[in-house]
Amino acid sequence: VFITGGLLIYGTLDMPYFGSSQAPVHLHVAPHYINDSMQETGLPNIVTSVLASYRGFDTFGEVVVIFTAGMGVLALLRLGRRPRFDQTMADSSFYLMHERHLILRIVTKMLLPFILLFALYVQFHGDFGPGGGFQAGVIFAAAIILYTLVFDLPTARRVVNRTFVRLLTAFGVLLYGGVGVITMLNGGNFLDYNVLASDPVAGQHLGILLIEFGVGCTVASVMVIIFFNFFGRRDYLQDPDKKGV
Known part of the structure; x- marks a missing residue:
């Protein structure tokens, strides 16, 4: 361990200092992104063009990591032993919350449409402003x-289909990777969106729109799945003898 650590530290001695103006990224990489990204991708948001186009392969790896982390958490939680939520439990929980937190429930119902609408705005406006799939x-x-x-949780599970959410988790990764496969079949490199349309700029717009949608699907579904299963273990831990579905 010490030898490996020493070799790694020694390998950094020839690297430029942090923030140095002579670093390679400041000599040709950053100026190219700043000066040419608008013409090459047609996007005014440089951050989106870098994350989704220039380093799209790296962003694809991040999505795969999120998907893998979500599946790992589910495996550790042993999904096969979830507590069973019957209709009686759901109904009693519904009326209990209705009586105790009526104002909170009404305000939540009023806020949810705006939150979801803002999520869609961030999703599809990330090309031109702050936002994106993540x-x-x-x-x-x-x-x-x-x-x-x-x-x-019982009420939420009646609204949000668990099977659909699980499929959405994999769909986002497959959509992102599928775009890369299609670009290769069209004669381009992996995630080279220029070949998706006759106009390279239009191809960039289409490719970025699709992969950002895939990112949003995977991120949202992984977070929901993890939360549902952590939240569902509350009753299971209180009654360990309760059998799962």
Whole structure:
């Protein structure tokens, strides 16, 4: 361990200092992104063009990591032993929350449409302003989490189909990777959106729109799945003898 650490430290001695103006990234990489990204991608938001186009392969790896982390958490929680939520439990929880937190429930119902609408705005406006799939996915999942905290898990599970959410988790990754495969079949490189349309700029717009949608699907569904299963273990831990579905 010490030898490996020493070699790694020695390997950094020739690297430029942090923030140095002579670093390679400041000599040709950053100026190219700043000066040419608008013409090459047609996006005024440089951050989106970098994350979704220039380093799209790296962003794809991040989405795969999120998907893998979500599946790992589910495996550790042993999904096969979830507590069973019957209709009686759901109805009693519904009326209990209705009597104790009526104002909170009404305010939540008023806020949820605006939260979801803002998530869609962040999702589809990320090309031209701050936003994108990661941010939109988190906002969308936060709306579902808020609904669960206010109305309780059995009610939320009646609204949000668990099978659909699980499929959506894989769909986002497959959509992102599928775009890359299509670009290769059209004669381009992996995630080279220029070949998706006759106009390279239009191809960039289409490719970025699709992969950002995939990112949003995976991020939102992974957060919802993890929260549902952590929240569902509350009753299971209180009654360990309760059999799962």
